[in-house]
Amino acid sequence: MTEANTTTGGASGHGAPAPTPDALDWVRRAVGADAVLDGGPVLMSISSTTLHAVDVRDRAAGAVHPLALRRFHDRARLASDPWYRPENEAAVLDLLGPTSVAAPVLLARDLSGARTGMPALLTGRTPGSDDWKGRDLPEVLAALAAELARIHRVDAGAAALPAYRSYYDPDADGPRTPPAWSRARGLWDRVFAVISAPAPDAPVGFIHRDYHPGQSLWLDSGLSGIVDWTTGCTGPFAIDIARMRLNLAIEAGAAAAEEFGALYARSAGTDLHHPYWELVDAGDLLLAFGEPEDADEWAAWAAFESWVARALAEIGG
Numbered sequence: 001m002t003e004a005n006t007t008t009g010g011a012s013g014h015g016a017p018a019p020t021p022d023a024l025d026w027v028r029r030a031v032g033a034d035a036v037l038d039g040g041p042v043l044m045s046i047s048s049t050t051l052h053a054v055d056v057r058d059r060a061a062g063a064v065h066p067l068a069l070r071r072f073h074d075r076a077r078l079a080s081d082p083w084y085r086p087e088n089e090a091a092v093l094d095l096l097g098p099t100s101v102a103a104p105v106l107l108a109r110d111l112s113g114a115r116t117g118m119p120a121l122l123t124g125r126t127p128g129s130d131d132w133k134g135r136d137l138p139e140v141l142a143a144l145a146a147e148l149a150r151i152h153r154v155d156a157g158a159a160a161l162p163a164y165r166s167y168y169d170p171d172a173d174g175p176r177t178p179p180a181w182s183r184a185r186g187l188w189d190r191v192f193a194v195i196s197a198p199a200p201d202a203p204v205g206f207i208h209r210d211y212h213p214g215q216s217l218w219l220d221s222g223l224s225g226i227v228d229w230t231t232g233c234t235g236p237f238a239i240d241i242a243r244m245r246l247n248l249a250i251e252a253g254a255a256a257a258e259e260f261g262a263l264y265a266r267s268a269g270t271d272l273h274h275p276y277w278e279l280v281d282a283g284d285l286l287l288a289f290g291e292p293e294d295a296d297e298w299a300a301w302a303a304f305e306s307w308v309a310r311a312l313a314e315i316g317g
Helices: 021-031 075-080 086-096 137-152 185-195 237-251 254-268 275-286 295-315
Strands: 042-046 050-058 063-071 106-110 120-124 204-207 216-219 222-226 233-236
Touching (some): 021 106, 086 106, 086 120, 137 216, 137 237, 204 237, 233 237, 254 295
Antiparallel strands (some): 042 050, 204 233, 216 222
């Protein structure tokens, strides 16, 4: 959900087509009956969802509202993936609306797709760039740690959120096996043995579930938002810490991952890290890793396995 590298909306590759006039009328009416579009939709990104920027002018108030129309175009995932549910993201954004968490503000939902052609959410558009690597790393780590502590203080209360579970599904994914290209297959056998055991007791509450640097947006003044809340749920706080640390270890180095953990503990007032959850998350991330094809991908894979080996040593595996 960034404003960088936008393209004027038209046919949008493998995502959703440009919003129809009926869809844009729905967007307009979310602001007010007398509101008008202030220009056409602009394609922001296509990933698991298709995201368009739409500006709407409230003629009565004389203000332009920068909005984001997020459409869930993957019909196969809508039918089969429990973590690809627009109704869940809507429930999460409803929960976060009254809080100080830097999440998009939900304005309207079309969960059936009756107006937008597919399930859709309309939010305020979070300003900023996702180029966290171009910023001062200590500043990034401190801001992400403080924001995660803020997220974990949210009381999910009576919100109808799913419970955490691993992305790994033995029925769909089959038995866990080390990747054929790994030069440390024994490492993965030990990881699988550890995470097949019962999980240790861990504090639970509201979590993002996919908290990593790529979910953050930045302005010159600092962190402007955390996006992609589809996987929000109740679960162990440690899994959010683990996912961030693993991504940082791969993209910024082990020292950055360790520093994030220390900063989170300082912000939260307690150290909730546990190596078991690092290994569980590594097992999940393994599902998304393909065989490395160039030097950069091999370097990322080496950093991944090195971090996993550290977590395994910490737990005594």
